[in-house]
Amino acid sequence: MSSGSADASDTNGSGAGAKGTDGVQGTAGSGRASDAGDAAGSGGAAGASGAAGRAVTAGARDAAVHDAMARLGRVRHRALVRRATVGGALLAVVLAAFALSLSTGDFVVPLADVLATLTGGGDAGTQFVVLDLRLPRALLALLVGACFGLSGAVFQALLRNPLASPDVIGVSAGASAAAVLATMVLGLSGIALSVLALLGALLTGAAVYLLAWRKGVAGYRLVLVGIGIGTGLSSVVSYVMTRADVTEAQGLFLWLTGSLNGRSWTHFWPLLGGAVLLVPLTLLAARALPALQLGDEAAGGLGARVEPGRLAMLACATALAGLATAAAGPVGFVAFVSPPVARRLLPGHGAALVPSALVGAALVLLADYAAQHLIPGTQLPVGIVTSLVGAPYLLWLLARANRVGRGG
Amino acid sequence: MTSQHTLQARDLRLGYGEREIISGLDVDLPPGRITCIVGPNACGKSTLLRSMARLLVPSAGAVLLDGRSIQELPTRQVAAVLGVLPQSPVAPEAITVADLVGRGRYPHQGWFRRWTASDTEAVAAAMLATDVLELADRPLDELSGGQRQRVWIAMALAQETDVLLLDEPTTYLDISHQLEVLDLLTDLNRQRGATLAVVLHDLNLACRYADHLIAMKGGRIVAQGTPSEIVTESLVREVFGLRSAVVPDPASATPLIVPMGRHHITTPAPS
Numbered sequence: 001m002s003s004g005s006a007d008a009s010d011t012n013g014s015g016a017g018a019k020g021t022d023g024v025q026g027t028a029g030s031g032r033a034s035d036a037g038d039a040a041g042s043g044g045a046a047g048a049s050g051a052a053g054r055a056v057t058a059g060a061r062d063a064a065v066h067d068a069m070a071r072l073g074r075v076r077h078r079a080l081v082r083r084a085t086v087g088g089a090l091l092a093v094v095l096a097a098f099a100l101s102l103s104t105g106d107f108v109v110p111l112a113d114v115l116a117t118l119t120g121g122g123d124a125g126t127q128f129v130v131l132d133l134r135l136p137r138a139l140l141a142l143l144v145g146a147c148f149g150l151s152g153a154v155f156q157a158l159l160r161n162p163l164a165s166p167d168v169i170g171v172s173a174g175a176s177a178a179a180v181l182a183t184m185v186l187g188l189s190g191i192a193l194s195v196l197a198l199l200g201a202l203l204t205g206a207a208v209y210l211l212a213w214r215k216g217v218a219g220y221r222l223v224l225v226g227i228g229i230g231t232g233l234s235s236v237v238s239y240v241m242t243r244a245d246v247t248e249a250q251g252l253f254l255w256l257t258g259s260l261n262g263r264s265w266t267h268f269w270p271l272l273g274g275a276v277l278l279v280p281l282t283l284l285a286a287r288a289l290p291a292l293q294l295g296d297e298a299a300g301g302l303g304a305r306v307e308p309g310r311l312a313m314l315a316c317a318t319a320l321a322g323l324a325t326a327a328a329g330p331v332g333f334v335a336f337v338s339p340p341v342a343r344r345l346l347p348g349h350g351a352a353l354v355p356s357a358l359v360g361a362a363l364v365l366l367a368d369y370a371a372q373h374l375i376p377g378t379q380l381p382v383g384i385v386t387s388l389v390g391a392p393y394l395l396w397l398l399a400r401a402n403r404v405g406r407g408g
Numbered sequence: 409m410t411s412q413h414t415l416q417a418r419d420l421r422l423g424y425g426e427r428e429i430i431s432g433l434d435v436d437l438p439p440g441r442i443t444c445i446v447g448p449n450a451c452g453k454s455t456l457l458r459s460m461a462r463l464l465v466p467s468a469g470a471v472l473l474d475g476r477s478i479q480e481l482p483t484r485q486v487a488a489v490l491g492v493l494p495q496s497p498v499a500p501e502a503i504t505v506a507d508l509v510g511r512g513r514y515p516h517q518g519w520f521r522r523w524t525a526s527d528t529e530a531v532a533a534a535m536l537a538t539d540v541l542e543l544a545d546r547p548l549d550e551l552s553g554g555q556r557q558r559v560w561i562a563m564a565l566a567q568e569t570d571v572l573l574l575d576e577p578t579t580y581l582d583i584s585h586q587l588e589v590l591d592l593l594t595d596l597n598r599q600r601g602a603t604l605a606v607v608l609h610d611l612n613l614a615c616r617y618a619d620h621l622i623a624m625k626g627g628r629i630v631a632q633g634t635p636s637e638i639v640t641e642s643l644v645r646e647v648f649g650l651r652s653a654v655v656p657d658p659a660s661a662t663p664l665i666v667p668m669g670r671h672h673i674t675t676p677a678p679s
Contacts, residue, residue, distance in 0.1 A: 061536075064536055065529060065532050065533050065536060068532035068533070068535060068536050068541050069525070069528050069529055069532040071532075071541065071544065072506060072528055072531060072532050072535070072541075072544060073528060075506050075544050075545050076506070076523075076528070078545075157500070160498065160500065290511050290514060291511060291514045293498075293500045294497050294498060294499065294500075294508075294511065295494065295496075295497050295498040296463075297458070297461075297463050297492070297494035297497065298492075298493075298494050298497040298498075300461070300462065300463045300483075300492075301461055301462075301463065301487065301490075301491060301492035301493070301494065301564075301567075302487055302511070302512070302514040302515055302567065303483045303484040303485075303486060303487025303488070303514065303515035304483070304514065305483055343501075343502070347502045347547075348502045348503060348504040348507065348545075348547055349507075350500070350503075350507065351500075
């Protein structure tokens with residue numbers, strides 16, 4: 001092991017040591033030098049930090065730890081400020097988009113009147129437009145977006161794969177297949193259709209999980225199995241569609257694209273009920289995410305219950321995606337693009353679950369607004385607009401993955 | 409941290425599926441000491457370490473932490489005493505050093521408990537000990553291999569466990585960083601009295617840094633004891649199938665193994 005004299009000669013910065021151990025001391029020494037230069041006020045403590053392990057008095061070490069704590073406190077404070085700032089800005093965007101959806105359209109209601117109507121005032125006409133037509137639709141857009149955003153963020157963080165989102169790994173396809181079969185074979189519509197779509201998503205999620213299971217579930221295998229199952233289910237959808245007559249097929253197709261057209265309060269309440277239950281559950285299950293993101297072994301070493309924790313999170317994320325799909329159809333790419341946008345706004349801040357939900361809410365609100373008003377006189381399904389945003393991102397992601405050699 | 413936890417394996421059988429790797433093994437990690445586990449590839453040393461860290465369920469036998477089977481103890485309770493640094497942990501994209509080290513506090517946080525000053529203190533102490541404080545807000549993927557390994561060790565230290573198991577913590581590091589990591593582990597052992605078990609590839613570094621050496625081959629322990637007691641030319645031949653000369657290490661007086669292949673050897677083979 002190193003001797004004291006080697007250490008002393010090395011901190012002078014000679015650096016050209018002939019012995020192997022000198023290299024080690026050189027590294028430690030240079031760390032020390034930058035330490036002292038950087039934190040000018042705490043020179044003594046910084047010296048002690050580099051010399052940890054050699055004779056350090058307890059007092060000096062306490063001082064060093066104290067300084068380090070102050071420093072980490074500042075780092076943590078900066079992170080919290082950044083998170084609060086980004087979160088606040090996203091919330092502002094969501095509120096602005098929400099206000100926009102309520103006040104503008106074929107018939108413009110000034111914001112003051114919107115507020116008056118929401119608080120019980122306004123005339124009958126405004127009440128009808130705002131409370132019966134626009135409010136349920138805007139609230140649906142907001143919740144659907146938030147559920148998709150949160151679901152995608154959990155999938156991507158947990159499976160460590162930007163391709164892992166419910167629309168890619170077959171969950172949305174499962175909901176679609178169930179909805180199509182429910183309509184065509186069972187003749188269901190409305191809430192019953194939504195419930196079956198949710199069940200379809202959950203069943204598909206369970207099937208993907210079980211098929212990918214091999215003494216635990218690895219991210220890559222789950223994504224591949226999910227893509228396979230999703231493709232199979234898409235062909236079921238296509239087959240049933242070919243058997244449908246034109247009017248049925250048109251209605252189904254609208255649903256399959258993801259649409260908020262003609263949605264009312266009856267669609268909103270089940271979604272709200274589900275979200276009130278599932279969002280807190282998801283955030284609670286995601287408490288294990290920081291450990292699970294480090295790989296199964298490190299997570300196990302940290303005392304996380306790896307497989308139950310992963311199953312709980314996957315179940316929550318699948319149910320969230322199924323819930324949103326049941327309400328609005330598989331609105332494409334929202335779960336896929338919202339999390340990376342949130343993570344880019346908050347690099348190095350973990351999985352950014354809540355910011356992803358906010359991005360998703362803003363995305364669907366704005367996309368639905370654009371879908372209603374982009375082409376005068378035509379109401380596009382919101383899924384068309386979100387896909388216009390999402391498809392280029394998918395292409396970019398694949399191109400980039402191939403360039404950096406991580407893609408398939 | 410003077411409490412001395414014990415970690416033992418009793419009649420341990422381990423395998424993956426049908427294939428049994430270890431068939432009946434007894435191990436005692438000496439408390440407050442550094443134990444190095446060496447052996448050729450696929451001798452079961454990582455498997456043993458993983459089972460002692462509760463990452464692998466034994467098919468028979470048990471790993472005992474303070475006399476109780478770790479499979480039956482609550483995971484968080486085990487994780488408060490026993491830490492592990494796996495061979496290849498993965499880091500989420502763009503994670504910062506402070507964030508990663510902070511995740512070592514996971515077992516100390518309940519479902520609803522928030523981050524406290526004692527968490528910051530543990531992280532600060534861990535980052536000071538590993539000399540990574542300066543890197544606190546840097547993304548991990550920007551660091552060198554040696555720095556990254558120090559950050560992972562800091563995470564394991566932040567867990568504040570009395571027992572720490574490390575699976576080849578020096579792999580992929582150049583020689584100076586290897587010594588840096590082993591010096592750091594020795595500091596940890598001497599200052600906090602931590603019990604360490606380290607799987608190492610480099611026999612000579614294992615001989616120098618180990619208080620207790622375990623040599624494994626084919627899923628069983630061939631010899632264990634202090635390096636000076638057990639490392640001989642015949643042991644090296646038995647464990648690694650390698651001819652060698654064992655001489656005193658000029659730096660530390662521990663055994664130094666000089667391996668001999670077929671070429672460039674001027675001393676004739678004995679017999």
